[in-house]
Amino acid sequence: MHIVVCIKQVPDSSQIRVHPVTNTIMRQGVPAIVNPYDLFALEEALRLKDVYGAHVTVLCMGPPQAEAALRKAISFGADDAVLVTDRAFAGSDTLATSFALASTIAQINKNMAIDLVFCGKQTIDGDTAQVGPGIAKRLDLQLLTYVSQVETVDTERRDIIVQRRAEGGVQVLKTRLPCLITMLEGTNEMRFATQAGIFRAARHPVKIWDKTAAGIEDPAKIGLKGSPTVVSKVFAPKPKTIKAELITCESDTPKDLAVTLIAKLLTQNPNLETAIGKGAR
Amino acid sequence: MSEDNAPAKRAGGRKIELDPRLAAYQGVWVFVEHERGEAHTVSWELMGEGRKLADKLGVSLSGVVMGAPGPETRQFCQEAFRYGADRCYLMEDPVLADYRNQPFTKGLTDLVNAYQPEILLLGASTLGRDLAGSVATTLQTGLTADCTELNIDPENRSLAASRPTFGGSLLCTILTLNYRPQMATVRPRVMPMAGYDASRSGPIIEHPLNLVETDIVTKVLNYIPDSRQDKPQLPFADIIVSGGRGLKTPENFQLVWDLAKVLGAEVGASRPVVQAGWVELERQVGQSGKTVRPKLYIAAGISGAVQHRVGMEGSDVIIAINNDPNAPIFDFATYGIVGNALQVLPALTEAFRQHLAVAQKAG
Amino acid sequence: MREKFDAIVVGAGPAGNAAAYTMASAGMSVLQIERGETPGSKNVQGAILYADALERIIPDFRDEAPLERYLIEQRFWMLSDDAYVGSTYRSEAFNRPPYNRYTIVRAQFDKWFSKKVQEAGGLVICETTVRELMFDGDRVAGVRTDREGGAIYADLVVLADGVNSTLAVKAGFHPELKPKDVALAVKETLFLAPEVIEQRFNLKGEEGVAIEMGGNITQGMVGTGFLYTNRETLTIGVGCLLSDFAQQKIPPYVLLEQMKTHPAIRPLLEGTELKEYVAHLIPEGGYNAIPKLYGNGWMIVGDSAGLVNSVHREGSNLAMTSGRLAGETVIELRAAGKALNTANLALYKRKMDESFVMKDLKKYRRLPDVLHKNPQFFTAYPELLNGAMHQIVSVDGTDKKSKEREVRRSFGQRRGLFGLMGDAFKLWRAFE
Ligand SMILES: Cc1cc2nc3c(=O)[nH]c(=O)nc-3n(C[C@H](O)[C@H](O)[C@H](O)COP(=O)(O)OP(=O)(O)OC[C@H]3O[C@@H](n4cnc5c(N)ncnc54)[C@H](O)[C@@H]3O)c2cc1C
Ligand SMILES: Cc1cc2nc3c(=O)[nH]c(=O)nc-3n(C[C@H](O)[C@H](O)[C@H](O)COP(=O)(O)OP(=O)(O)OC[C@H]3O[C@@H](n4cnc5c(N)ncnc54)[C@H](O)[C@@H]3O)c2cc1C
């Protein structure tokens, strides 16, 4: 079985700050990490490798330093890594990104036929959850989003059964290989790399492909040109001007504060009378 | 969304001549999502928003309903009219009984190609995001995901869709220029429900899917509905009592449960509380948790960081309890108590209990 | 597969990077192991980089290292509760390349330095903690990490694992650190727009300022504070002996918070936003606390050998120099075909003794004791000095002579004449 896992290197958004005065992003020292959601996809792929045996290729599109993300994946147990990197990709939105990744996957497929493609549910920087569906559409793969568990894979009969999170419940779906899965978060826990894995990661030759190697002929489909959406502005959420009405009373004991608050609340919002206590258990 | 999005000057205020081919695309569509006989409320929230956009553009608002043939599916068209749609596109086919990506993508893509809307909105639910991504790629058009605000850019009449970016500390506005339709998915509970007018009605345009079950590769083997009782239902609660790191220990968090019990409220939490494992993930309110719009939101020991705020600022009334008078939560709460939540919460619980006892006697 | 290297370096701070770079550049197979997510991710420093030590390792570092600002001004402040006396040294001589001192952000600097190690052929692995040294008889034969299958072999292990080197303690190479020999420093990095920094500190372009502070901010404990300008952040911190923290029962972050509200400091921080808060130990035992630096198959460098000059807040330069000398020692021995045993590695100690590292540390060897036993340097003197300055500076109709008398009287009252003379003598001895 050949599994491709798409992972993205992203800035650790919990460490990104907005400049209080200029409202611009302060990127200084913000570390780059593997998109946390993609680790669930990678771990699921590695789990399948443990159970069925598989060749796991990790794929990333990004700047040269994104190689670090791929090496990390190798340390966990991925077998091979491809970094697609080209200046021409700059400014790609999800449509252009999924085009580039789909084209790369098609190239990888030429060397070794692919059975499964994994993506994370979404990224923490783009946050769109679109790239996975986009790749599937372009490669005409069956799409299984928000998968919480892969139940079985049968490479002989070429089918797969998964559990998928739907709005009000869980769907159990069966589909044909090859297909694309976007993995739900919290479904598994990334393993700890072995010492041998760490050495392999440090020494593994990551394949670095430019757009030609990735099989992209039409430059109008990638980068800014290939992106229908454009960011027209970035701004800070507007501060609400209404300040909270602070509840005070003469004694300021918690009890008096509570009574004062409730009186005020229910006088000014009489509709709440019917809401409170309703369904109290 | 483009990668180099901070701070971009590219499209701002740019006037573009729309390709004449694309000028044929007209009208605003809202995809009416339903599963197991129930419409997702985000569809009606979108209908309200779609109405505003359509009015600004001076075009019509349509609902799109896809499902198994029968009155149950048709019923959603009637509801769409009552929530503000002028027209409805209806696609009925047995293969649309359960949501599956392939038939729904084909169906919606066909509808768009046949009737050419300029704007297509879907809920940012699991279904909506699955479908929107596939449809947008098939149509080779732009899609802005997980929006919190929609508007019309007065310069070029395009959809200006805003969404959080960079961990939620900033918002960005995204335009889809020279591609049609302009697609967006919108977070549930961010926008208010549309008004309901039982007297409204409109024409239904039916369109065939032209697929048979054997064409469809993916099969639904089983569906295990979530049991409603033990799943927290935060997005639809009337009252939510939420606790944050200010409560300090998991034992103290019990005070939140106590108040919630008296009020018949759901319990919410800020992210640190969830990460510390005091409550389950479903109770996290905010950017990476649930968006809620209850009638009353009580926040105890929560600082009001922007990532929390975006998940609850749509609440009708917000009460904040925080011992720091400068906590950002006081900048947008309705009422504030500056004090120790560990004392104020029990006092509130007791005061509400007494109020309810009195009210019950009286009523 | 059994992994074996010419040398393993534990830790990717300045000391480890210097050692690994030196050895890898000479063609040795070097493995460097760092427990942090990336080199520098766990490292905490003020941080001032002294160019000289690095220049001897990477002569053209200025062209590529991530440097924040070069220092053109140094301020020393002695603070009382609501005032400070200070001196400032600013010179155009500092404003000409090659610059002598820079502020750096360690996370970025260490990452860069580590990249140089890799370019030189060293193998660097992160997120891996060395749990213990492996022995073959009394010879160190390699290390064992926290990962499955984590035994790795080498002819030589360089311990560059920083202050509180548990590895060396475990192996019995040096005793557990004593609380009076180690300072706990807390530090915050605060965002501030470059324009504001420049305006507020009277700087242009890439110029920078360092402020060293002593006095009441440490609330009687032995320690100092500092404030440095980076490109778009400020670094502010304070460090005191661990034993004092324990005794005074002041949580370090409270001390820093109080320091930040000092009327002389607060205005400098206005409008900043917290980027990160970190705490770290600094070895301050000085010369007398330096352990044995080498043995059969091992050497110890940098903070883990206690090589910090606390008087001048120098550490990274001693770390880099010791790392370089350790590396050069090995290269020399290998070239001569000599074994890396205890007798031969004594060459490292000789090189260290000849360098500024040991000479400087020896010079100040008495200082830690003097300061520790005489808290008045951190309490009474700042008050007195500030009081005296107040007398001298304020114009209130009192004649200068009476003012002088008042100043002298205040000193005499607080410390007594013999006390004053004694203090002066102790300090003179300590610096002698
Ligand atoms: C990408 C990203 C996504 C995020 N998503 C979310 C999200 O979905 N939801 C979310 O909540 N956060 C989210 N966060 C985290 C968010 O930035 C804040 O860190 C978080 O909301 C803070 O939670 P808190 O208010 O409980 O804790 P704190 O910020 O620590 O605030 C605790 C508050 O309690 C007060 N307090 C302390 N003691 C008492 C007392 N005895 N009585 C009363 N008040 C007291 C304090 O004054 C303080 O204001 C996200 C962050 C990132 C980077
Ligand atoms: C607040 C503060 C301010 C300072 N200011 C200055 C200054 O302005 N100028 C200056 O020159 N010096 C300064 N110093 C001192 C300077 O930071 C140190 O002297 C210097 O970092 C020592 O370098 P090192 O390589 O020996 O140790 P470190 O920099 O501490 O590096 C040790 C490395 O080893 C790793 N490690 C530890 N144990 C293991 C293990 N078991 N396995 C794998 N890896 C391990 C650690 O993660 C770390 O990366 C300051 C220190 C502090 C705390």
Ligand SMILES: Nc1ncnc2c1ncn2[C@@H]1O[C@H](COP(=O)(O)O)[C@@H](O)[C@H]1O
């Ligand atoms: N540049 C990229 N390189 C590799 N995979 C990517 C890239 N961008 C997105 N992906 C994959 O697509 C998923 C969804 O991304 P997004 O649509 O940006 O939220 C991610 O979880 C990744 O698996």
